[in-house]
Amino acid sequence: MSNCWYQGKIRYQRVDEKDKTIKITEVYLVDAVSYTDAEARIYETVATNTPDFQLFGLSRMRIHEVFFVDEGSEKWFKVKVNFISFDEKAQKEKRTAYTMLINADNPLLAYQLISERLGTVEDYEITDVNITNILEVVPYESPEEKKLKSGNFKPLAEVMANAE
Structure with missing residues (x-):
């Protein structure tokens, strides 16, 4: 499986200290296996910090x-x-x-x-x-690595019981 780098551009609005609404554009680079995977990774990365944003550009980057x-x-x-x-x-x-x-x-x-x-x-x-x-820059994580990081652990007794 070959991973590629995708550049995603997001846009959102923020109110500055003078109560003026400004448009912010940010660029993220993600390592993904497809455009769909890249889009999902960008949403996963950005959604925690920026609730209302729009992904307006996604392209492969060599x-x-x-x-x-x-x-x-x-x-x-x-x-x-x-x-x-x-x-x-x-x-x-x-x-x-x-x-x-x-x-x-x-x-x-x-x-x-x-x-x-x-x-x-x-x-x-x-x-x-x-x-x-x-x-x-968001490097690629396999689904197994994500499960381990998210704390989706099983007790050793349960793993051993399933192995038998």
Whole structure:
């Protein structure tokens, strides 16, 4: 089963401190197996904090790798990396582009963190580091993982009785 990244845009209204109604747009990135699964995950993620919202955009996003850095940064950067290989048959350098996402405080830190993660495995060059408007990234969770996290546990005696 191949998971894909989907970018969902939501819109809702909020009253600010001057009693003025403003429209807020937020972007979420979810790892899902289909558009339907992505939509459900966005609703599940957003509904707890924002009661009245509208999902007005859902599209696939070509991301090859997502790096979660535990430094508390809420900014997400889209980084384009070209891996360089030599094509023996054509006698030319071949560049293969990969798009990666990483959270960092600034573009320089995003560049450094991507460089650390890539190491010296292959020849590569980082060509673009761009900030995104993604508010939150939701990784894929299998249904079994969700059950365990939600506390749907059974007593050991019941499991053993069902196994016999």
